[in-house]
Amino acid sequence: MTVLVALPVLLPLAAAGLSLALGRFADVQRVIGIVVLGLIIADAIALLWISDGNGPLVLQLGDWPAPFGITLVADRLSALLLVVSSVVTFAVLLFSIGQRITDYGRERSSTTFHPMYMMLCAGVSMAYLTGDLFNLFVAFEIMLGSSYVLITRRTTASRVRAGMTYVIVSLASSLLFITMIALVYASTGTVNMADLGDKVGMLPAGLQTALALLVVIVFGIKAAMVPLHFWLPDSYPTAPAPVTAVFAGLLTKVGIYALIRTQTLVFDHEQSWTLMLVIALVTMVVGALGALAQNDLNRLLSFLLVSHIGYMLFGLGVYDVIGLTGVILYVVHHITVQATLFLVSGLITRHTGTVALTRMGGLLKAAPLIAVLFALPALALAGVPPFSGFVAKLALLQAGVGAGTWMAYAVTGGAVLTSLLTLYAMARVWTRAFWGQVKAPEVDPDPTDELVVGTATSNRPMVAATGVLVVASVVVAVLAGPLAGISGRAAEDLMDGQTYRTAVLGGVASD
Incomplete structure (x- = not known):
């Protein structure tokens, strides 16, 4: 059964090579x-079932035992996030095909989108499953390399500027990452995370603290926590909707996953983590206030993405089983909801031809289905009961109150305030985009623009793909009990x- 652990990495890598070789055949690439993504979903469900019932499933590549070889591990946490991420990548691919972002309306398909998308999926899966820091670095580089291509396709001036910001920040974080790995290896003689759990504890306290802070900075950049978030609102909004959706849904959450994994497995925090609670509070509030100042729909959603990273840092800062349970629930909720909102933004842009809220209006009458697809994830993001956001936030608020420290109480209050600010931001989008008089779509005057926007119509495959994620967010709320159980057991682990x-x-685990 250990071969199941390798499939989420090997299948998309093979698909990337095959798609590149068959680049002239657009339909074959799509199939x-x-x-492949359908098979990964099935494999991830099987991994979750096995790991929840029998414990972590381990594959030692090349039959080299840990900590000397490359180890892939599927436990409750990694398998659960793999399931959710696979569903999102599947739905976003369907949206991309419907939007024809894969070929920009040409009869002949572009050769780059499908291979790079499959590489991105392989990097995400590898990040969840790898058992050592160096291969975690490799996974991030696979994700970043493919994301460089995806975010800079259709090289307009604004996209080149945004791509430069994204590339420079990513390269800087990668340099810090490899430096951190070198320092860890020099101090302990290993990069295997299971082995590091014992060896880091024997280091001097000052060195432990320095390494832990360096890890927080490295993964904090990738997770876009304040004040390391500045690159995200400038980079994500310029990309096409499906690219932004998969970035917002997955890349920042992989950073959160890496932060959770290292801070629980490698470093020891015996009580509430005050520094992380402070960062969480600042991230929540700054992101929410930044969202309220935006007229660009995608920038507004990007700042809300930053804000809600603070909720995940909140649970990690509380650092107990209840807090980590809330973090896991919130990551599952946020992956689906944030990706959905960016897909809905793509539908709105296609219909209106603009991302400026002040130039929208009347979509409730003109496109009622889009209004429904926006309303459900918007309410979930704001934490309105009984949606998925409420379930996750309730667990975090209980953890904050249970921590019993003044800082935890302050962050709990900040979480409530941020929820209200998020609701207000979503209400602003609703009133400006969906209420009022129907406005004529703004068709791009550039005749060379091959992306169809301002059509005043809804593309059925795009709507269907968005509906898949809306249903997935509703399922998260409906299955709150079983998900809370799995998340609780993962938190205990x-x-x-x-x-x-x-x-x-x-x-080596037996077959």
Whole structure:
């Protein structure tokens, strides 16, 4: 059964090569992508079922035992996030095909989108499953390399500027990442995370603190936590809707996952983590206030993305089973909801021809289905009961109150305030875009623009793909009980750490 752990990485890598070789055949590329992502969803569900029932599933590549070889590990946390991420990448691919972003309306398909998209999926899967820091770095570089291509396609001046910001910040964070790995290896002689759990604890306290802070900075940049967030609102809004959706839904969450994994498995925090609570509070409030100042719909959603990263940092800062349970629930909720909102933004842009809220209006009459597709994830993001955001936020608020420290109380209050600000921001979008008089769509005057916008119509495949994610967000709320159970067990594993270490260092898992 250990071969199942490798498939989420190997399948999209093989699909990328095959798609590149068959770049002249657009329909074949599309079929390959859909089939491969469907298989990954099935594989991820199987991994979640096995890991929840029998413990972590471990694959030692090349039959080299840990900590000397490359180890892939599927435990409750990684398998759960793999399931959710696979569903999102599947839906976004369907949206991309419907929008014809893969070929920009040409009869002949572009050769770059499908291979790069499959590479991105492979990097995400590898980040969840890898058991050592160096291959985590490799996974991030796979994601970043493919994202460079995806974010800079159709090289307009604004996209080149945004791409430069994204590339420079990403390269800087990668340099810090590899430096951090070198320091960890020089201090402990290993980069295997299960092995590091024991060896880091034997280092001097000052060195432990320095390494932990460096890890926070590295993954904080990738997760876009304040004040390391400045690159995201300038980079994401310029990309096409499906590219932005998959970036917003997954890339920042992979950073959060890496932060959770390292801070629970490698470093020891015996009580509430005050520094992380402060960062969480600032991230929530700054992101929400930034969203309220925006007229560009995509920039507004980007700032809300930054704001809600603070909720995940909140649970990590509380640092107990309840807090980590809330984090896991919130990551599952936010992956689906944030990706959905950016897809809806793509539908709105296609209909109106603009991202400026002040130039929209009347979509409730002109496109009622788009209004429904926006309203459900918007309410979920704001945490309105009984949607998925409410379930996740309730767990975090309980953790904050239960922590019993003044800083935890302050962040709990900030979380409530941020929810209200998010609701207000979503209400602004609703009143400006969906209420009022119907406005004529703004067709791009550039005749060379091959992306169809301002059509005043809704593309059925795009709407259907967005509907898949809306349904997925509703399912998260409906299955709140079972998801809370799995998340709670994953949180207990994270706080204990011994189950993970035993599975990785105790030998090769039997087939």
